[in-house]
Amino acid sequence: MSDVYILGTDMIKFGKFPDRxxxxxxxxxxxxxxxxxxxxxxxxxxxxxGNLMQSNAMVGQRILQQIGLTGIPVVNCAxxxxxxxTAFREGWTAIKAGLYDLVLCVGVEQMAGAGLLGGGGGGxxxxxxxxxxxxxxxxxxxxxxxEHARKYGTTFEQFAKVSVKNHWHSTMNPKxxxxxxxxxxxxxxxxxxxxxxxKLMCSVNVDGSAAAVLASEKKARELGLKRAVRVKASVLTxxxxxxxxxxxxxxxxxxxxxxxxxYEMAGVGPDDINLIELHDCFATAEILxxxxxxxxxxxxxxxxxxxxxxxxxxxxxxxxxxxxxxxxHPLGATGIAxxxxxxxxxxxxxxxxQVQNARFGLTHVIGLGSACGVHILEKVxx
Amino acid sequence: xxxxVAAEKKPLPVVPFLKIPEKGDPYLEGSRCSACKSVFLGxxxxxxxxxxxxxxxxxxxxxxxxxxxxxxTYRSFPGIETPYVSAVVDLDGGGxxxxxxxxxxxxxxxxxxxxxxxxxxxxxxRKDREGNEYLTYYFQPAKS
Numbered sequence: 001m002s003d004v005y006i007l008g009t010d011m012i013k014f015g016k017f018p019d020r021x022x023x024x025x026x027x028x029x030x031x032x033x034x035x036x037x038x039x040x041x042x043x044x045x046x047x048x049x050g051n052l053m054q055s056n057a058m059v060g061q062r063i064l065q066q067i068g069l070t071g072i073p074v075v076n077c078a079x080x081x082x083x084x085x086t087a088f089r090e091g092w093t094a095i096k097a098g099l100y101d102l103v104l105c106v107g108v109e110q111m112a113g114a115g116l117l118g119g120g121g122g123g124x125x126x127x128x129x130x131x132x133x134x135x136x137x138x139x140x141x142x143x144x145x146x147e148h149a150r151k152y153g154t155t156f157e158q159f160a161k162v163s164v165k166n167h168w169h170s171t172m173n174p175k176x177x178x179x180x181x182x183x184x185x186x187x188x189x190x191x192x193x194x195x196x197x198x199k200l201m202c203s204v205n206v207d208g209s210a211a212a213v214l215a216s217e218k219k220a221r222e223l224g225l226k227r228a229v230r231v232k233a234s235v236l237t238x239x240x241x242x243x244x245x246x247x248x249x250x251x252x253x254x255x256x257x258x259x260x261x262x263y264e265m266a267g268v269g270p271d272d273i274n275l276i277e278l279h280d281c282f283a284t285a286e287i288l289x290x291x292x293x294x295x296x297x298x299x300x301x302x303x304x305x306x307x308x309x310x311x312x313x314x315x316x317x318x319x320x321x322x323x324x325x326x327x328x329h330p331l332g333a334t335g336i337a338x339x340x341x342x343x344x345x346x347x348x349x350x351x352x353x354q355v356q357n358a359r360f361g362l363t364h365v366i367g368l369g370s371a372c373g374v375h376i377l378e379k380v381x382x
Numbered sequence: 383x384x385x386x387v388a389a390e391k392k393p394l395p396v397v398p399f400l401k402i403p404e405k406g407d408p409y410l411e412g413s414r415c416s417a418c419k420s421v422f423l424g425x426x427x428x429x430x431x432x433x434x435x436x437x438x439x440x441x442x443x444x445x446x447x448x449x450x451x452x453x454x455t456y457r458s459f460p461g462i463e464t465p466y467v468s469a470v471v472d473l474d475g476g477g478x479x480x481x482x483x484x485x486x487x488x489x490x491x492x493x494x495x496x497x498x499x500x501x502x503x504x505x506x507x508r509k510d511r512e513g514n515e516y517l518t519y520y521f522q523p524a525k526s
Contacts, residue, residue, distance in 0.1 A: 119459055126508045126516050127459075128396060133468030133480040134455040142453035143470060150451060150495045194468070195454035195490060241431040244450070244478040246422065248470045 002217035004095045006229040006377070007102075008037025009340045011210035014177040014328035016112035022054050023062035026108030026209045029333070030067055033104070033211035038223075041068035044213070045100035050077045050087030050107035051332040053114075063106060078332075080367025081281065082236070083107065084210065085335025089373060091214045092234045101219035107337070108209035109330035115205070118368075138202050138282060139194035140368070144251055145284025146196070152299040154287060156196040160187040161305045162283040163201045163325055169312060170322025172353035177206045177328035187283075201283035206328030210336035212343075225380045229343045232266035232360070233376040239369075251285065254372040255292035255364065262362070263294070266376040270294035273376070274358040275345055276316065277338035279366045280323040290318070293364060293374075312353055320345070320353045335373055338363040346379040396506055396518040399424035408503045408517060409445070412477045413438040421476030445501040446524065447473040452495070454488045469521050471499055485522035498524035 010032035017025060026049065034040055041064070049060030055078035064074065079086040084107030091105040118137040119129045129135060148154045164184050170176040182190075182200050190198040220228050237258040242250045263269055270293065278293065280286040290301040295316050296309075304310055310318040321327045321341040324334060342361030344350045355361075363375045395402055401411045414421050417434035421441065428435050452469045469483035483499065486492055499521040506518040 116457065116459060125394065125396065126506060126510050127462075130455070130458050130462040130464070130466050131396065131482060131506055131508070131518055133470070133482055134453065134458065134466070136455065136458060138457070139453045139455050139468050143451045143468065146451040146453060146495065156490075191457070192454070193457040195456070197453075199457075241420075244470065244472075246430065247478040247480050248451070 004092050004231045005215045005217065005220035005225070005380070006212050006231065006339070006343055007215045007220060007223060008033045008035070008039065008213040009211065009343050010036050011175055011333070011337045011340045012208060013175045014206040014208035014330060017110070017207045018112065022051060022059055022108055022110050023066050025110060025207055026051070026059060026063045026106050027066035029108065029209035029211040030063055030104060030106045033213050037213040039102065039213060041070055041104070043102050044070070044072060044104045046072050046091070046094060046103045047074045048077060048087040048091040048103065048105045049074060050083040050335065051109060052078050052080065052083045053109060053111060053331070059108065060106070079371045080369050081279065081329070081331050082335060082365045082367030082371035082373045083332040084337070085363070085365045085373030085375065086236060086371065088212060088336050088339060088375070089234045089236055092231055095214055095216050101216040103214050104211065105214060105336060106209065106211040107333040107335055109332040110207045111205045111330060112207050113205065134194065136194065138197045140249060141282035141285050142194040142197045143248060144288060145282070148288055148301070152302065154302045157184070157188065158302040158305055159196050159283045159287060160184055160198070160201060162280065162286045163187045165305070165311055166280060166319050166323035166325040167200070169320045169353060170326035172351070173322050173327060176322040176326055177204050178326045197282050197284055201325070203281045203324035203329035204326065206330050208328055208330030208333045208337065210333045210340050212336055212339060227347050228380045229346050230378040230380055231375060232268070232378045233262040233374070235262045235265065235374045237261070237372045249368050249370060251366050251368070251370060252288055252292050254370050255289060255366060258372040258374040259293045262374040262376050268360055268376065273316065273360050273362050275320060275342060275355040275361045276318045276364065277321060277341050277361070278318060278364040280319055280325050281329060281366070283325065286318065286323070289364060293362065312355065317355050320355060335363070335365045338365065339375060339377065342377050346377060393505055393515040393517040396516045400517065400519060402517055410443040410477070410479065410501065410519065412441050412443045414441045414476065423477060423479060443477045444474040447471040447499055447501070449483065449493070449495055449497045449499050449521070450478065452483060452493055454490070467493065471521050481519055481521055483521045500524050
């Protein structure tokens with residue numbers, strides 16, 4: 001079966017844009033990606049749009065109202081924090097199926113100032129937050145990290161080091177929300193949100209958008225492969241039953257299954273991957289995913305961060321974009337922004353943060369509930 | 383005192399799986415799949431593990447268990463008193479429940495994953511808009 005190619009991709013600098021609408025923010029990335037591909041909206045045969053917080057509001061169509069109403073089919077996707085990756089994958093699926101040769105995928109979210117996410121219930125009776133434990137996202141992911149601590153003795157300091165690394169990486173990414181280094185002491189002494197996640201170990205609520213133009217192999221060859229990136233694997237999983245999942249969301253099992261399938265689909269293994277953008281919604285989460293994605297054995301994640309193997313220049317750089325912790329986490333855009341980041345390295349255009357000689361890169365997102373999206377991208381050999 | 387007034391004073395359960403019988407002590411209710419033996423909170427029709435239908439039987443969950451993991455929440459939604467220990471507990475005999483761990487300092491040096499806990503029942507410090515009282519459950523370090 002023929003491959004699918006990314007012909008153009010871009011993201012806006014993540015930030016706070018209270019005076020702009022969600023479709024306006026999405027339209028900006030859409031146009032950037034079209035420009036990057038050297039194409040226009042008139043060339044696109046379908047639009048796949050990812051947005052979570054206005055998922056009932058036809059965001060994809062409203063983006064076309066901004067950039068050109070061409071009558072193409074529009075699919076609006078919502079899949080928690082895997083929303084962008086899901087929209088991208090819907091586009092990939094349609095090209096794989098032979099329906100289209102060129103599609104546009106856009107992810108967008110406006111959430112600056114949204115505050116704490118999660119918690120809820122919100123149903124009948126009394127609020128249960130703080131009575132029946134915490135459903136806030138920092139607490140949920142703190143508990144996921146504590147499971148790792150329970151099994152392997154992972155420390156607060158090791159979790160905090162993830163944040164030190166990603167904030168350092170972000171100083172080299174002009175599109176990151178923040179570009180400020182945060183030494184270990186600063187991370188550990190920041191306001192405690194949910195132990196062991198301090199404020200600097202929580203992802204940043206921002207406004208943002210990212211987009212990609214996907215092409216069939218036939219079309220990509222016709223238009224020229226010079227800057228094209230090959231999509232070697234696209235996988236989406238949901239939860240397989242595990243003992244505590246319904247009480248304590250299990251972000252490990254669905255990630256492991258997605259990674260395994262993606263490696264099989266791409267015909268590569270973890271050792272072949274040159275860089276990873278993974279779902280560091282909280283510093284605790286990143287540690288789990290080193291093992292879930294197979295870049296180290298179970299129980300070795302703490303050592304991986306201690307030895308700086310996951311730093312730029314290390315054995316397997318993780319989140320050189322600054323990650324969700326510093327680049328920012330606009331839910332619907334995140335999954336495509338990760339794909340933009342990896343593509344930029346495979347194209348050799350990542351500037352100061354360039355991972356040298358990158359051939360394969362992996363992206364990973366988790367939408368709690370759960371949806372796990374993994375993509376493996378390959379540089380097109382010239 | 384009439385029966386009607388007495389009935390008004392009876393607290394409501396904080397969640398549907400907390401049962402308050404007419405006689406006897408409150409308890410947490412689960413269901414056990416007779417096909418694969420999995421235990422779930424509350425009642426359900428289909429087993430989430432094996433997909434078996436009509437094989438889930440109500441079961442009374444234990445009031446003892448083990449702390450699996452926890453976090454200590456310092457920042458919560460407006461109006462929620464902090465800090466509190468959010469705990470995930472594996473009950474003896476099956477069932478995993480989340481709730482506040484009380485009766486211990488919210489300090490990682492004091493809280494031990496794997497420690498034995500009891501499930502205790504108390505009137506919640508919140509009422510609904512109609513002024514109804516609720517019975518809730520907490521975990522606390524086991525007495526014995």
